Amino acid sequence: MKRTKSISIVHAIVLAAGAAALGAAFSFLGATLSVLNRNNGELDTLISSSATSNGRIVSRTLRSTSVQTSVDCSGRPIQEQADVVPAQRRGLIVNPSMPMATHVEVQSSASISSPDNNDDQEVADKEDGLKVAWLMSFPNSGTSYTLHLIRETTNTTTATNYALEGDIKDEESVPAIAGSEEGPYLELIKTIKTTIPEKYILTKTHCGGFCSNCLPINYIETPRSFQISCLSGRRAVQSKNSTGLDVEEVRYSPDVVKKAVHVIRSPFNNVVARFHLEQKRHSRVGDTEWLEAHPNNKLGFQKWCADVDASNDLMEARWTDPGLSKALEGVPCHAEFFRYVQWHNLAFTTARDIGVPTFVLHYEDYRDRFEGIRQDLLNFLELPMIKEGPEFALGKEYEEFYTAEQREAVANLVKELASLETWLQMKDYYFASASTALAE
Secondary structure, three states: OHHHHHHHHHHHHHHHHHHHHHHHHHHHHHHHHHHHHHHOOOOOOEEEEEEOOOOOEEEEEOOOOOOOEEEOOOOOEHHHHHOOOOOOOOOOEEOOOOOOOOOOOOOOHHHOOOHHHOOHHHHHHHHOOOEEEEEEEOOOOOHHHHHHHHHHHHOEOOEEOEOOEOOEOOOOOOEOOOOOOOOOEEOOOOOOOOEOOOOEEEEEEOOOOOOOOOOHHHHOOOHHHHHHHHOEEEEEEEOOOOOOEEEEEEEOOHHHEEEEEEEEOOHHHHHHHHHHHHHHHHHHOOOHHHHHHOOOOHHHHHHHHHHHHOOOHHHHOOOOOHHHHHHHOOOOOHHHHHHHHHHHHHHHHHHHHOOOOEEEEEOOHHHHOHHHHHHHHHHHHOOOOOOOOOOOOOOOOOHHHOOHHHHHHHHHHHHHHOOHHHHHHHHHHOOOOOOHHHHO
16 A cells, blocks of 8 residues: 555656646747747748757748748847847848858768867868958949958958959959969959958859849759859969960859858849949940930839839749739839849858858948948958048939839838848838838
8 A cells, every 4th residue: 555655656746747847848938939029020920940950949931941040049049149130230240150050062960070079280270371251242232342442441452253354354363262273263453552361351252143134043042052153153264275364163162261241232222233234234235226225214224124024934933932923013123123132031041051250231331331331341351451442432322213112012022032131131221112011
């Protein structure tokens, strides 16, 4: 009888302990979801979470195919600890202490070792020497000015993924990083005397998914294909058959990339700047008929958008779900805005996947707080300020090129398509002209 009573007591204790543990688990889950809902209140639908080997939990939303919002094992979002998505978007540094993640050169867990398992000298060798800081920019968003600013302010050389463009059109490519023949390459401009920076060299990359007048299969990207395009470029080499130069397609290792500067420009202005680029292309080939039909004004821009929108390729693509297809309706140059949002989604994803801190630079900051953003950028790149550098001329803005209905349609599309990081960085561009309902 005593034995039966003892067993009952033990069972009672076990059941009580189990109930307490279960209650604690539910409390923890509730707190975690509360934190996620409080900090990620703009997420439309939280689908699932899955733990990773380094204790992070990745959440995905229906709104994006690439967004990843990380929280630690306590359920507290990493952005609270590391300013991944702060309330103020200006001069934001994303992923300041993220560990290296798996990248396009797929590695097994056994091949990724920590410093404790390596020879000290081998680790030191990897950390020493010049490293790449990507200048990640959707075309026509401030790339050239930012490169000129860094070169002239610091008297240091910049680099590029792409040979024979910009200020260098007739020189063989010179690798920026010792031992990385596949790129990137120094921008050695004959009219400017610069020195190689000691730690980080700002390096131009447009990545991929930005082509104009192309089919969706040519611009819809996966995180993997986008990352590969960020690492890819062109090398100019002396031709074996002539006195000229040949161009080779190349791709370098993500191991040389240690930082990134992510440039964002108002989408309304950025897409109009893409229209201006089209005008330049047609002007170079003497296409006067096209230029007469597309003058450099609101009428010409709207005509160009009508040309873009005449194609239903994106609407009918197998990647386009009914919700996205509906959001694309009424958006002028809808494929251009799709490419713009997709590009920024994947730029955030790529920087996180290769584990590099990212400085988010809004083009309009050059206008609004030039000295502050210049110094913040120099601090991030660990470069000295030697002289003032070039002045910034913002130029004309183009929101008036769109009707109120078109601006609201663009805002709705961006909110539907953008990842969490992209939306929080861009939403301020829309509210001045879109309905206040979007701000809720």
